[in-house]
Structure formats: C-alpha cells, structure tokens
Amino acid sequence: MLKGLRIIILKELKELIRDPKILLGMIIFPVLMLPLMGGAVRISTQTAMESLKTLSIGVLDRDSTSLSQTFISFLNSFPSVAKVTVFQSIEEAKEQLENSSVIGVIEIPKGFSNNITNNEKGRLEIYTVFKSGGIYSSLGTSTLINLVNSFGDYLIIQKASEKLPGFERIVLSPIYVSEKTIIRGEEIPISSSVLSTTIWQQSFGLLFGPVMLVIFAMQLGAASTASEKEDKTLETLLTMPMDRITILVGKLSSVILASAISTAAFITSWNYYMTSFFEGFPQDQLNISLESLGLAPTLPMYVITGVSLFLTILFALSFSVLISSFAEDVRSAETLIGSMVPILFIPMFFLMFADVNTLSIFSRIALWLFPLTHPFLTLQTLFNGDYLTPLLGICYLAILTIGVLYLAARFFSTGRILTAKIRFKKRKAGE
Amino acid sequence: MNLAVEVKNLVKSFGNIKALNNLSFQVTEGEIYGLIGPNGAGKTTTLRILSTLILPDSGSARIFNYNVVSEAAEVRKIISYLPEEAGAYKNLSGLEYLRFMAQFYVENKEDLEKRVKEAAEISELGERLKDRTKGYSKGMRRRLLVARSLMHKPRLAILDEPTSGLDVFHSQHVRRIIKKYAKEHGITVLLSSHNMLEVEYLCDRIALINKGILVEEGTPLELKERYSVSNLEEAFMKVVAHA
Numbered sequence: 213m214l215k216g217l218r219i220i221i222l223k224e225l226k227e228l229i230r231d232p233k234i235l236l237g238m239i240i241f242p243v244l245m246l247p248l249m250g251g252a253v254r255i256s257t258q259t260a261m262e263s264l265k266t267l268s269i270g271v272l273d274r275d276s277t278s279l280s281q282t283f284i285s286f287l288n289s290f291p292s293v294a295k296v297t298v299f300q301s302i303e304e305a306k307e308q309l310e311n312s313s314v315i316g317v318i319e320i321p322k323g324f325s326n327n328i329t330n331n332e333k334g335r336l337e338i339y340t341v342f343k344s345g346g347i348y349s350s351l352g353t354s355t356l357i358n359l360v361n362s363f364g365d366y367l368i369i370q371k372a373s374e375k376l377p378g379f380e381r382i383v384l385s386p387i388y389v390s391e392k393t394i395i396r397g398e399e400i401p402i403s404s405s406v407l408s409t410t411i412w413q414q415s416f417g418l419l420f421g422p423v424m425l426v427i428f429a430m431q432l433g434a435a436s437t438a439s440e441k442e443d444k445t446l447e448t449l450l451t452m453p454m455d456r457i458t459i460l461v462g463k464l465s466s467v468i469l470a471s472a473i474s475t476a477a478f479i480t481s482w483n484y485y486m487t488s489f490f491e492g493f494p495q496d497q498l499n500i501s502l503e504s505l506g507l508a509p510t511l512p513m514y515v516i517t518g519v520s521l522f523l524t525i526l527f528a529l530s531f532s533v534l535i536s537s538f539a540e541d542v543r544s545a546e547t548l549i550g551s552m553v554p555i556l557f558i559p560m561f562f563l564m565f566a567d568v569n570t571l572s573i574f575s576r577i578a579l580w581l582f583p584l585t586h587p588f589l590t591l592q593t594l595f596n597g598d599y600l601t602p603l604l605g606i607c608y609l610a611i612l613t614i615g616v617l618y619l620a621a622r623f624f625s626t627g628r629i630l631t632a633k634i635r636f637k638k639r640k641a642g643e
Numbered sequence: 644m645n646l647a648v649e650v651k652n653l654v655k656s657f658g659n660i661k662a663l664n665n666l667s668f669q670v671t672e673g674e675i676y677g678l679i680g681p682n683g684a685g686k687t688t689t690l691r692i693l694s695t696l697i698l699p700d701s702g703s704a705r706i707f708n709y710n711v712v713s714e715a716a717e718v719r720k721i722i723s724y725l726p727e728e729a730g731a732y733k734n735l736s737g738l739e740y741l742r743f744m745a746q747f748y749v750e751n752k753e754d755l756e757k758r759v760k761e762a763a764e765i766s767e768l769g770e771r772l773k774d775r776t777k778g779y780s781k782g783m784r785r786r787l788l789v790a791r792s793l794m795h796k797p798r799l800a801i802l803d804e805p806t807s808g809l810d811v812f813h814s815q816h817v818r819r820i821i822k823k824y825a826k827e828h829g830i831t832v833l834l835s836s837h838n839m840l841e842v843e844y845l846c847d848r849i850a851l852i853n854k855g856i857l858v859e860e861g862t863p864l865e866l867k868e869r870y871s872v873s874n875l876e877e878a879f880m881k882v883v884a885h886a
Binding site: 215219447448 | 743
C-alpha cells in the first residue's frame, strides 16, 4: 500500500503544481503579486513618512503680534517640523511653495491676535500645492491642519485656565477610569476589551490560516477527482494493481500537502502586504503576556485544537472529493463546491466574531453539529476551562469524518464513480 | 490449453436497459479474441466487468481462474485495460506517464527503466515522449496508451476499440504492435472492435454480440465459410439479420 501511495502522491503533486490554474492562482499570485503590491505600498509609505520627518513649512505673518510670534514658536517646537520659514510677501510664499520642499504656507492675517483677544474666531489661511493624486500626497496638508488644531487646543486651555485654574484637569477630563478584569476569580488591572483583542490576535488569529487551507483543499480536492474523469484517466487508474482506498488516500494526502504549501505562501505574502500599509507609522505597542495571565493556550489546548483542526480539514476534503465524484468534469466540480463553500463557511465566520458562551443552548448545539465550526468552538470552550465538550466534539467529528471517508471509499470501490454524472454545461446560443 | 477468460451467464442492467443478457464465452491462453457487435451490443460493459471496473448483476467471470468480483485485486495484477476513450495525464510528459504507470508493476529501478525503454520503443514516439501529453495528437496519445497497456507484459490485455478514431497509418501501427507483442510474449488479448478488417487481421477467434447476447463464435475463416460470404462484414450482417 505504501508503494502505491507514494506513487500516487508524487503523480498528484506533479499534476497539481503543473496545472497553470493552480500554479498561477494559488502559488505564483500569492508568492509574487502580493509581495510586489506590498513592496509598492511600502515604498510609497516610506517616501511619504520620510518627507514628513523633514517637514518644512512656511509662515506669512501679516499680524506681527506677540500671539502670532507664539504661534510660530509653537510650530517650531514640534519635533516633526524641521524648518519654519517666515515669508515677507504672498508672492514669495507661493514661489517657494511651488519650487522648494516647503509643503504648505500658513498665512496669519492682520487682526488675528485682535480677534482672539476679543473672543472672536481667529482666521488662518493655508496654502498648499496639488502635485499628485497619490494616497499619501495629502499627508502634508493634513499635518498642517493638525498643527493648527493643536494650537487651537493650546489657546483654549490658556484662555480657560486664566478664568478657571485647573480647567484642563477639571473640565476636559473630569473622570479617570481604571479598568479591572476578573479572570477565574482573580482581579487583573487590564481592560477586558484589550484582553479580547490580544487573545484574538495571539490565538484565534492563528486559525485564519487553517480556514484558508480548508478552502484551498476543498477546491483542489474537487479538481483532483474531476480532472481524472474529464481527462479519461480514471478508468485506467482504477485498474492498476492497488487498493482503491490507496488512490483515495493518495489524492487526499497530496491535496493536503499542496494546500499547505499554497496556504503558507498566501499567509506569508498576505502578512507582508498588510504590514506594508502600516510601515513607518507609530503604533502603540501593547505587549500583554497572556502566559503570565494564564490565558495563553497551553500544550493540551494546542493538541486538542490541532486534532480538531486536522479532522475538520480531512472532513472538508473527503466531502469535496465525494461531492466532486458526481461531477463529470472539472468545471462542474468547481461549480458544485463553489456553491457550497459560502454555505459551509457562514457558521465558521460567525464564530470568528461571536462568543459562543453568550449564545443559547440550542444555538450552541447547532454550531457543534456543524463540522467546520469545531476548531473555533474547541478553542473558545477550552479557554473557559471546559475540556469535556471539545473532546466529545472530536469524537463526533471523527465519526463524521470516518463516515464521509467510508462513503468516498465505497464510491471509489464500486463502479458508481464511473457512472455518476452531474454536468453544468454552458448553454450555447440557439439551444 | 489454459483458460485465460471464462465468462458464464453474465447479466448486467443499467436501469431498464439490459446491457448483458446471459453472456457466456471462453478465451484460451495466448489467443487474440475479438468481441464484435454494433453500438450498445454490450462489448464495453463486458470488458469493464472483466477489468474489475463495474460489478455484474449475476453470472460469473474468471480471469486465469481468479474471480473478477471476489478476487479483483489479484485480477488487476495480471491484466491491463485500455478503455476506448482513454486519456493521459496532460501535465505529465509521455515518459513521465509511462514511468508512473510502470512503477505499479516493477520491484526495482533497473526493471522500471527497462519497462519504460520498452514502452518507448513500442510507442515509436521518439523525442516527443519528452513533451507533455497535452500537446499530443489523438494518434500519438493512443500509441502511448497502447505502449502503456503492453509494457508490463500482462497475462491478459483487454483492449476496447484499440484503434478507435485513428487514421489508417496510426491504426496499422497499433495493430502491428498488438499482434507482434502478443505473439512474441505470449500475451492473451481480448479486444472489441467495429472494424471487421482489423478483427480479421488481428483475431484468432471472434464472438459476435448483439443486444447483450452472444450470437455467433468462431475463427474469421470459419464464420465466412459458415455463412458463405467473402468477408466478416457480410457474415455479421447475416448473423444479426437471423438473430
């Protein structure tokens, strides 16, 4: 059996990897296209961020008062502002704006200080030049507006503090919240929403990869069996001196392998692509050690979730092979599986965002009955210290998977795989 | 002589259609035996049952004394089957395809290379064997598949319409290979065909089948004499008319 299995797996992998649709769509695209797109985004972001690090702005001070001088000093005090140039005329300001690295000019009109003193609105003019329509080309303009708004906040605090000492503390932020979360009877000084996000990022986020793997595996599994029928190679293969179950296991193994390669390529490339959007932006690093809080998945949790995940993948794959056995060609198999994937994955995606513990008992049972939800349910339930339900879930999933595998094997063993026919054919004009 | 194939009262229905109706015949070892009949006569169904692809409703079929239903695994070790509309894996080269198929029958690498080399010679495809099969013409693909079905020297080669859809040149090539290989290596051949010329050239004995029933059997010469005709086509028409 092992010899036959090795032969089938190698042949299947060769076929899958050489299939232009699979090679382009599942390997070349994620491996090349996403990093290339990410690289382009990364370069443009870095360029924009670099230009902001050496921000050069201009000021046309027509007011020439102590307040306008305070504003200029305020601008100079910002770490991101490298240079503030004071212009004498609007013509000089516009000329420099178009021909130098100055990203914008703020004009302080005459009477600005007077208006502020008399409790009226002070008006400022901002001049910028439109150079391109890129996403990051407006960063300079928005930075100028932020600087002006910051100065506005500074003025509010200054003026209000004159009338009411301690205004900032009493009026602007009168309440201080200290969040505490109780975990298994212990009080921890961290917000539960922050904890949820961290657990999601560090634990549930890991399940995104397997979700992709299941989707890839179902598509490949369907194509693998249907192509044997379409290319008229199935009959010959079934008369080879080996068990039909070896053919089935060989197909399933090669599809899992190819899907794993494809998923790894996709996730690596996708991560690179997504992080490229945030490259260079300051981020609040919230490093919470889930291990120190006793919330990190333990080894038994990993093992139980891993078994659940493996059975889920095997179930989905066997199911797609079984369903696609009815199809007469690859197109029909893809249509069959393609129409089922959204239905199969709705409960799975629902669980990505819902807490199973807040659901009614009937909803929970319904979700446990649905095989593709098990990895998520298992992890959520294990976090609550319940090990029995996930283990029962694994037994249920194992029985279901064995059942589908048995049906698929029966289908391969009898002549039914040769005679079962579902075809989705494009209607020709005039038919 | 040993019996290579022994079919007794074989019955197979697909829904309301009775494809085989108590079909019985025997093929002796080393013989080239032809099943002749019109479309829907039951030729392919018979060959599929003997190849362990489908199960009969009743009756029995044995190949070198192995039951095709209860000893299917043993049967698969000694036969090769060439379906009428067979294809090759289009993303593999001709050589890779032959190597893939040969691996099921060999024990070591040396033997594998020997079989592949032999198959390459049978196919006469030369350098084109290095190309992927998706670029092959129908004739090239059929030659590759015939080579595949003979390369491991099966005890019984089951060939369904071996020259189906081929032009005169390719047909002659395939017929020549089958005859030569069967005689040189003592391979028993059970084939089906529409082509009476082909049958007359290739077969030692033939069975005429109509509506799942064997209506006549004998050597091509015997049949022509029995019906006082000059060729098998006329004999076949007379038999079918009588039936």
